[in-house]
Amino acid sequence: MNFTDIDLKQFAAKGITNEKVLAQIETFKEGIPFVNLSKAAVVGDGILKFTDEEQEELISLFEKERSEKELLKFTPASGAATRMFKALFAFLEVYNPKKQTLQEYINTSEDNAIKTFTEGLKNFPFYKDVKSRIGNNFSSTGEEVYAFVEELLVENKLNYGFYPKGLLPFHAYKNGIVTPFYEHLKEAALYATTAKKAKLHFTISEQHKKMFLEKEAQVLDVVTKETGVSFEVDYSFQKVETDTIAVDIDNIPFRLKNGSLLFRPGGHGALIENLNDKKADVIFIKNIDNIIVEEHLETIANSKKMLAGFLLKVQNKAFKYASILDNNDVDDDLINEIRLFLKEELNVRFKNGFIHLGKEDQIALLKNHINRPIRVCGMVKNLGDPGGGPFWIKDYQENVSLQIVESAQINTSNYNQAKILQNATHFNPVDLVCGVKNYKGEKYNLLDFVNEKQGFITEKTKEGRPVKALELPGLWNGAMAYWNTIFVEVPSITFNPVKTVNDLLKSAHQPL
Template identity: 45%
Template sequence: MLNAKDFELLAAKGINEKQIEEQLACFKKGFPFLEIAASASVEKGIMVIKQEDQATYMEAWDAYLAKNKKIVKFVPASGAASRMFKNLYEFLSAGYNEPSNSFEQKFFGEINKFAFYDALNAVCLANEKKDIPALMKEGKYKAIVSNLLEKQGLNYGQLPKGLLLFHSYPGKVRAAMEEHLAEGAMYAKNNAGEVNIHFTVSPEHKALFEKLVTNKKREYEEKFSVKYDVSFSVQKPNTDTIAADMDNNPFRDKDGNLLFRPGGHGALIENLNDIDADVVFIKNIDNVVPDSFKCSTVIWKKVLAGVLVTLQEKIYYYLHLIETGKYSHQQVEEMIHFLQDDLCIKNPEMKLLEDAELVLYIKSKLLRPLRVCGMVKNVGEPGGGPFLARNPDGTVSLQVLESSQIDMNDPAKKAMFEKGTHFNPVDLVCAVKNYKGEKYNLPDYVDKNTGFISYKSKDGRELKALELPGLWNGAMSDWNTVFVEVPIETFNPVKTVNDLLRREHQ
């Protein structure tokens, strides 16, 4: 099946033949749906923190920061912004020349409110010899969009979101990436004033990100009295997955070469695993707001982190007790209640375990990475979110699931999904070291049965693409997970360019 040229390609990517065989087998057998026991809710599985308790958790986080632990803000930032401009691309190819639908009318009606307005106006003057108002007066709306999206202008259609100008301030503008620098200084600064931020970027944009940091780092260090350590990584070539044809054989391009595709954001578990940190915050690149709206975000980031380190302290205490062997029956009971009540881990077989087996079971469940995930109340159609799912070992635990992982043909499962009260805004705080200070090897905790097959095309031919278990889904399946309700104002993603016109981005 594989030839000498194929093996050269595999060697260059760091992929072995066994991986190819496993991936092709996935195309043949597909991925099983996950067994869900219920959607998580405030009654079962989602913590609601009262206002009077928020300060306690924030103080716990501040106390942890005072220990000069290594804190890292991890921001997936490799995606191109092309989807953000889908409506404008449609306008460019439309048979009409003036804004006709509500999206187009809003974009042009409020164009001067975008942080990139001045930069766009400058390229319009350079390329069209006219400013934006003059072009609009002449009905040359498409020229404006071309200068925004295409290479001869700002090239926003091909740049990643992190490099786009998102917000305006008096006398200046900020790119999305800069907002993460500002945000990191507000909740992830240790006592030494250090702020560590890591961006995963695509290889072709890495130099542009590095240039932006070089130009802006000093400004933010002076503004927030911090010292930044900003680092970058790219998705590893060995996490690419082989494409298959419709018969589940390796897909070859018109030159006969094997086709590999990026494995999706689940591949970033490898990048996360390379980071030396005690606690890692994970947040998407486009979920940022200007400083005037950051208060709620900062409070809740500190609350989530406070919950994390409070739980971690208990876990470490129990693991030390187990290691010494000096624990009472009452303390074992306490550990069981902690597993069931705080970590929402249920095991129907627990009553059958002998005392020694029970302690080993508790240890096995406590000795794993820990994450606290913010969850937002549903405000529209339910999407991917928090569930209680059955694990291969027979236990039930909290998981973040996407709709594609649930069997919607099963009326009971569909009902559970539709009853979901919360969704996942990708707001995670993670503890990745054990009670001895040793880093967990994160790929060991991935559920490989939670990948996804999608259908694409290449050179006019259909193909199957394999996505690895998602970073906050199957890639963290065997982590201990806690869900905390966070307010909707902490979630302000920019999915379309017009989202930048919302009050929270102005």
């Protein structure tokens, strides 16, 4: 495919090579194969579940070793909250309070989201602020609710649809209203601290940086006084070189009306680049909207400490064995011992031919599997919430591994695959604790452990024309496909995302 000089300049400005663009176009042509599920990971077969005593031991191990570790809380926080208010934006477009009562609208439209929103109006953290702005001079409930939503979302008013989720009012305490940004600071103070200092990193949109810095200036001293912990906060943006080329329905690069090629952000999988820039010993990953009111923070913190304790426990063993393998002082008994460790504690599955390999090849294979980043992923019982799940999968070379798989990656029209999906008992709340260094203290290049074949192709429209977009392998999906992976059951209370505005009405976001 021939690109113009102007195209090549566009590539150069983004830091994207011609070869990378061609490879992405080829991906569109080939398509992305579905993941081949082998079976669902369940407690006792891919998911660990610890007793209370075992959890206490792991928490104690973390507390004992944390002073020697650099800890970091890594929080994806990119993008505006537009989708969170999707139902409210639609309501503004279609409802006219002068022509229809609110109840008539709800009855005819069956708009349950607005029904729930209206019934819970006084329980939203922003209720008093919005009411103080719109007053009480309304002739009907419909007029009042319409004015309320308008004040909340319209650009020249509160404009919350533009805000990043991390800076929206989420919780209303007696001493004030706080944001997810604030709650993440308080949470980090409990488990992501070394020597009374907590380090946090937020991946944000560049357009929101000023807003985050302003909020940081407002609350940092407040949280420090409340917790006795000082904070080091930094930010990064999704890198432009992770943007992906878009194509039309014939897989030809999509050109805008001005003649330039269309590139789109690569999705949250692009953040593996941002994570790769971090060099902490233990990295906690949790989404910006998954927070909880303060009375449950101790439970959350203990769950994180338990996961981190288990990471350190298996990592200490892995480091010992990796060092021994490097010294090549390994007999047959030790080879078998390390193989069993990899299988039983790091979920590595070896093909049957391992025992027939020569000693040198066996050692090389053990080295390959043990010298990888490790992630311990919390899994909650599946109560019907959307999200990726834990599965054993088999690749085209018959290699079996533990992976977090999204439903979009599964061929649900295949009876056997759909049955495995139905048998899943847990799902991924994006609750990860990561070890990204080897036994020498050298950080792995995380880009070496990405499965590029686990991206997503989606269909969009641009300038009134259909367009196909390529999302990179998800941060906790294909971007971590070749990590050593451990799944651990965690309490359901650790998962409280706010995907829609009405989620703020749930008990996890209503202070006592």
